[in-house]
Every structure is written in C-alpha cells, then in structure tokens.
Amino acid sequence: MSVPLQSGDTPSSLTSTLGGEVVTWDDTGCAASNAESCFALLGMSGATTLKAQGLQALSTQRGRNVYMESNRDVFSGGGTLTATMSGSRGIWIGGNFLAWSGGSRGIWIGGMYNVIPENTQNWRKIELEKAQMMAPNLGAGVTVAVIDTGIDLKHSAFQGSLSDPSTWRDFYAADNVPQEEGTLGVGGFGHGTNVAGIILQVAPKAKIMPLRVLGPDGSGDVATVASAIDWATAKGARIINLSLGSEDNSRVVQEAIARATARNVLIVSSAGNANVSSITYPAATATLGINSLSVGSVNLSDIKSSFSNYASQLELVAPGENVFAPAPGELLAAWSGTSQAAPMVAGGLALAFGQTLVVPISDVTKKLAENAFDVYNNGANQAYKDQLGIKGRLDLVKFLENTIKY
Template sequence: MHSFQRLIPGLLLTVGLLAACSQSQTSGNANLPGHSAPRYDYVVSVPLELGDTRAAVEAQLGGSVMTWPDNSCSASGDPSCTALLGFNRSSAAMKILSTTASRPVFIERNKDVFTGGGELTAFMGGSRIIWASGGLQAWSGGSRIIWASGEYSPLPQNTGIWTKINLQAAQALAPNLGAGVTVAVIDTGLDLKHSAFQGALSDPSTWYDFYAGDAVPQDEGTLGVGGFGHGTNVAGIVLQIAPKAKIMPLRVLGPDGSGDVATIARAILWAAAKGAKVINMSLGSAENSKVVQDAITQVKSQNVLVVSSAGNANANTITYPAALAADGGAGDFSLSVGSVDLNDRKSSFSNYSDKLEVVGPGENVYAPAPGELMAAWSGTSMAAPMASGALALALAQPLNVQVKDLDNKLVDSAADVYANNLNAAYNGKLGKKGRLDLVAFLKATLK
C-alpha cells in the first residue's frame, strides 16, 4: 500500500462502521448493460460531524460522495457515522490532501485492486452443452435424486470431487441441505435466468450490482474471456454442497474479473444487512485493504461467516482478505481456502502459506455457465464455495457449538494432506491439517 494510507495515529475510520447508520448510495449515470457506475482511483474514508451535509463535505475535501449515512450523526466525532468519497487525482495530490485536510481522513488506492481467481478449463465433453432437462430441481428443493448408485446425478463429472470431501454422507447428516441459510456470492454476478438458479436465489430486493450501480447483478461478458461466468460457477458450487440454501447475488467485479476496494466493502455490508449468514468472496488482492477488512470486522460482529480464496499465483503468500482470516484466533468468523487436486497434492496454481487454514479440491469443478450451459473452472475460487456450502449445511441444522466456532471446526476436522511426505515441500502451508472433510466437520458441530 502507499505510505500515506495511515494518516492519523490511533484514528479508527472504518467503512464497516457505516452499517451502524443505514446507507444510501449515490446515483450514478444511467447504466446500460456493460456500462459501469462511476469509478475512482482513490477512496477516502471521512468521519462525519454534527451538521455535515454531502455538499459541504464535497466542497471541503473535494471528491465525490460514494456512500453516506441515511440518518444524521448523533454527535460530532461519532465513529459510527462515516462517509466514503471517491477521488481521481494523482498520488502526489492525494498525499497533499492527507496533510492539508481540515479533518482526519484515511486514503486507499481503490480502482482494480481486487481480482477474481480461477480459469475456465472445460465444457463438458469439450463442447458447450445445453443444461439438461431445463434445470436442476434438486438444487432448488425439488425431488430429483442427487445421488444414485454412488454417483452425483446432476453433474456426474463432479462425482470424484464430491466423493473426496464426503459430500453424499454429509448431506445425509444434514438433511435440511442448507434450507433457511442465505449465502452471499460477492463476485462477477451470475446468470440470473439460468435454469439451475430458479427458486434458488434470495428475494430480488436483496440483489445489487455495485459495479454497474443498479439492481440487476447479471454476469456479463464473453464466456472464456476474463472473469465472465466466474460468479455463476461459484454460486453453482455452493448449491451443489447445500442444495436448499439461497444465493444472494452481489456483483462487484467487471467482465475482466477486476473490482474496486469501496465496491467490495459496500457489498460486504449490504450482504449482512440483507440477511446473509455466509459471505463467499472468491477474490483477493496483493494489497491489504483496511477499508475491506473493517467491513469484514463489522459483519463478523453480526455472526456472519466470511470465506475467502487464497489466490492462484503459486506463491508462498495468500491474498487479502484471506491472509488475515486466521489472525483473529478462535471464533473469528473468517476462513481462507486454497486448492489441492484429487490426490490431495497442492494444485499447481494454488497459493500457500502458514496462514492458510484449509484446502479443497478446486480443479475442474463443473457448475452452471451463462447461457444455459455448464462448464468447469479451476482455482482457489472453486474451493472457497465448497467451504461456504459446508457452513450453510451446518447452519441449517441444530448445532452443538456456537456459530463463532464453525470456521475453526471446519479447519480442525480437515483430512491430513501431509502424511507420508505428501506435499513435503509445503509442510504446514496447506492448512492446519489440510483438505475439507464434510462428514468429520458435521459430526463435530451438529447435535
């Protein structure tokens, strides 16, 4: 991060605190499909004072208000009332603002700091295949058989993956299958009209496209180019694990798979305010964003579980916010997820670190693709929604542990990926124990 990010010692300016004052969003320009809302090079977090108005703050500091509390602050210096302003200025100009502003401010680089991870690897049979039978009714609570003779019937290509994490037995242990649990997928949006999602999405009043600035978080682009289809795949993986959960689609990434700090922070707060119990973020950044981390801290205080992917650079470090997931100790509501293959060996692309908490089989995972298609993706992005789905399975059942302990139980119940010198080069860097084991997790958490 730039050196001027920390400006006032001891000052706690958090975007997360915006949730204490319900937010409204500034209206952008008209948003046609593919047209993005106004974007800014820098985001500035500003503590509001008694009597502040949008116009007055903009005149005082410059920039454009991105978020503003709906209610007036109860007193000057109330830390629960904070605004975000967007700036398109040079780095030098922002440094000047940091020292000349009439009030303390917190500045971060904003535009395209985050990216979604993963790669489109295959269509079934090497060609595009129309989604069979008009949809997967089992995913939305219908009667279609999910497992038959040991095979995952809706998508037999995933049978080996789901067998590896003991999904069939896990779904038998958690027969509610995630019913009553909403999982927010903060991503590229998803194909809202895809048959696989009919009856499986949260109420449309909970959807939002933070990238385009409208209420239609539709996955946009060309399949096989950039990030198009990424969110559709991620949401489909959650529903294969927890078929009766609801998906809350929130778009924060553009067709190229990149997104902004402020946009992601706003989506995190939105998800919690609209009833999500699990937030899946198959995205990350090499930069530690305090704005995003403060938003995560805020929703954790509301018993919301946050799952983040570890990144795909085959690096001895993991991306943020996953890199901070383990820092809160027991019951921190956050989880970082990397990837292994079906032999439990580290995926060639997966980042690794002694901070990484758990891994899942994230290679060639089939799920819906835009346009009534199915396709496989590979990445830590595909492993993360497996963990999110597992948490949804548990949350839909009577628990013998507190919600704050679920993420740690998922880590502690994982299968060993270090035995017999397996992954010897990555000892201790593919999670505390290793790969997701959903049966062991549920046995440790359910009554």
C-alpha cells in the same frame, strides 16, 4: 477515502470539504456506542480533485482518522491470476438444484451425483453424500452472498434459489441487476455463475444473494468490494463468499469485513492462484474464531494444486480443479482455481447453519479447519508442511459431527 462521520455531517458537506464523490454513506451507528460503524467512503477520479486543506482540517482540527488508498482495479477473481475455465463445457441438462433436493438421498443415484455427475469424484472426496444426510435441511433458510462477477440470473439452475431481488445489487454498473456480462472463456465471464453453482451443489436449499463487483475482465475496485460486504451484511446474508483477492491489503475492505464478522456473518476468502508462498488479501488476514476463513486448493489426490498459493496463515484447502457448475447461456462448464475451493467451504457452512448448532457461531470456522483431513501424511506435500491449512482438506462429515445436532 474512508471518513468517520460526526454529528452534522452530510454528503454535500463532505464533498464540499474534501472533493470527490460519495460512494457509501452509513450513519446508522452515529447515535450509538458502536460509532465505528458510522462512516463514509469517498471516491476520487480524474474528474474530481482532493482538497488538501479540507483533508487536513478534518484530520487534525476535528480529530478524525481519515485515510486514503488505491481503489481502481485492485481486486481480481482469485488474486494475481484469475481462476480459469478448464476447457470443458456442455449444455445444461435442465432444471435447477432444488428439483433434486426433496431429500438428500434423492440427489445421489447409483453412486453418482445426479445433478452434475461430472463432479461425483469431488463430492466423494469431501463426503458430501453423507454430509447431506446428516444435514437434511440442505442449507434451507441460509443466504450466501456471492460477491463476484455477478451471475447468469436467467439460468435455469438458479430459479428458486436466489434471494429476494430487493437484495440484489450490481456495484460495478451501479444498478440492481447483477447479471454477468462478457464472452464465455474470456476474462472473468462465468466466474460468479460457477461459484454460485458450486455453493448450491453443496447446500441445494440455500439462497444465493448475487452481488456484482468485478467486470468482464475479472477486475474490480476496493470501494465496490467494501460496499458489497456492507450491503450483504445489511440485507441478511449469513455467509459471504469472496472468490477474489488482491496482493495489497485494503484497510477499507478489512473494516467492512470487521463490521460483518462482528454481526456473526462468516467470510470465506480464496487464497489466490499464483503458486507463491503468500496468500492474497483478504484471505491473508482471515482469523479463526472471528468468523473468517482462508481457502486454498488441492487436487483429488490431496496434493497441492499447481496454481494454489500457500502460507502458514492458510487455514483450509478444498478440491479446486475441474469443478463443474452452471455457465452463462444455459451451459455447464468446469473451472479451476482457489475460487472454486472457497465456495465448497461456503456451501459446507450453509449446511451447518441450516441445522441446529451445538457450538457458538464464533467457533464454527475453527471447527471446520480443525476437523479437516490431514494432507501432510502425503509425501508430495512435505514441501508445504503447515502451509496448506491447520490440518488440510475440507471434510464435511467430521466438521458436521462436531458442529451440529443430528
């Protein structure tokens, strides 16, 4: 339940009137003209009961737009079907991404991506080598919030690449240690670690803010996703990666996204993996020009991935098949899904934000989509004409040429 706050409200007064438990309380905007940011989220469970008379009183007598929606397990990593491990895994070679990021040229050795050579073809496809030369700060000073299953906080790949621990939060377990939990290859375990690792391969000097909202099975609640978006915004994230989705539009989550984008935080959302002609929320409501972007997946031949959702409102696609990144327990593993395409885009945005922009922030996501590689010239994609992005697949070089000073 979302409740706009008014003068005199307290957590105890609302729960006394409505029942339930306070999940989020933000009264920072109550005294300002930006009063729409003054709100509370209340959760109802089997142990708590909504007081209908109290709801009517708040909604009518005091003129508030109070509303309720489903909460439990509405979201999953990647939508209807979660992204999947591709069956390839190995031992992490040691070190972290920063160890290879003293200069962009040093990352590439003999035409191979030195940190994770298995991804060389993916990075050639989006012209990552040249992009890192154009953006030599490699995302330094940019924090990307990964709202997901958490990450393996102890993995050597992430040492030196995480935001200050005061910015971490586990909304699933209600503590400050967003550590992945589970068994590798089962459910969503390893999903967030992979997503964070993809971002850092694209922008090695960016910082990852780990926020856990999904459990080991890959599912999570509306309230935790919305709370994490607000948290990331308040704690200084410039970019938020949402490699998750729902078939249902959540007003609570959409309002959190609106609060974030109004503060020039960019939101990147995956389109879902059910191979249907509609994309999951919040990707389905992403709009160019208001700091949000939806991302689907193609293979290395720029053909739509067999699993990727597609739709006229999809704004961009990126390689999302067999993408290698760290896995919990000092391992390396490949995953496939739109969940893997989205962090490539988030990493590209971090590269741009690490440099001097020559366009307004509100134009950045539009530039990314408009400067994509045209995938519609490939006859195999004719069935998906205008449903794989404005133009098609992520092209980091063309994007940076039209976005940053270099």
